[in-house]
Amino acid sequence: MIDLYTWNTPNGRKISVALEEMGLPYKVHTVNISKNEQFEPAFLAISPNNRIPAIVDPDGPGGAPISVFESGAILLYLAEKTGKFLPKGTRGKVAVTEWLMWQMGGFGPMPGQVHHFLMQPEGPARDYGYKRYHTETKRLYGVLEKRLAGRDFVATEGEPSIADFAILGWAWRHERHEVPFDDLPNVAAWYARMMARPATARGFEVALS
Numbered sequence: 001m002i003d004l005y006t007w008n009t010p011n012g013r014k015i016s017v018a019l020e021e022m023g024l025p026y027k028v029h030t031v032n033i034s035k036n037e038q039f040e041p042a043f044l045a046i047s048p049n050n051r052i053p054a055i056v057d058p059d060g061p062g063g064a065p066i067s068v069f070e071s072g073a074i075l076l077y078l079a080e081k082t083g084k085f086l087p088k089g090t091r092g093k094v095a096v097t098e099w100l101m102w103q104m105g106g107f108g109p110m111p112g113q114v115h116h117f118l119m120q121p122e123g124p125a126r127d128y129g130y131k132r133y134h135t136e137t138k139r140l141y142g143v144l145e146k147r148l149a150g151r152d153f154v155a156t157e158g159e160p161s162i163a164d165f166a167i168l169g170w171a172w173r174h175e176r177h178e179v180p181f182d183d184l185p186n187v188a189a190w191y192a193r194m195m196a197r198p199a200t201a202r203g204f205e206v207a208l209s
């Protein structure tokens with residue numbers, strides 16, 4: 001049974017979706033980031049950057065426990081452990097890793113900043129931050145829209161990969177970062193395709209707070 005330390009956020013949801021899709025049993029431990037529980041020493045011992053999500057797998061490599069922090073690292077670990085949602089060949093693996101890193105480096109940090117500036121008091125600082133990060137977020141959605149032309153999934157054919165799970169976690173909050181899907185038909189179709197998967201739906205339904 002994997003221990004999942006998490007909260008109801010895009011980065012948290014990526015991992016509940018992946019665990020459900022991989023059919024791995026897990027136990028949720030909520031880390032209430034609005035109450036600063038991410039700074040508690042027991043959590044910092046497994047997640048030194050004081051961010052959710054993190055996991056502990058009691059049945060890690062060699063049968064010994066292992067902890068993993070950073071959602072991208074967790075997805076890669078779980079894919080390697082199960083042999084699922086990450087192609088075996090180098091060419092396929094590179095495509096998935098590219099889009100996973102694309103999400104981790106941009107399609108997460110940028111909409112995250114939109115969420116931040118939307119919560120600021122009205123004024124020039126809010127306007128500047130909102131414009132900068134919302135423009136960049138829309139550009140990233142445009143990149144995703146182009147990538148999904150003629151494709152069912154972001155980096156694989158036939159079934160999704162951990163890159164889809166990672167990107168979906170943030171697309172789930174597209175209304176909050178104010179990017180409607182009206183002009184993004186490929187993204188809209190992909191989003192609906194992913195959300196129609198029973199395991200993915202369970203990953204979004206499980207209580208994380």
Ligand SMILES: N[C@@H](CCC(=O)N[C@@H](CS)C(=O)NCC(=O)O)C(=O)O
Nearest residue numbers: 009011033050051052053070071072
């Ligand atoms: N790059 C990290 C980012 C994780 C992250 O930003 N987590 C947020 C919630 S979505 C968090 O724990 N924030 C707590 C804090 O900022 O102290 C990952 O993908 O795991």
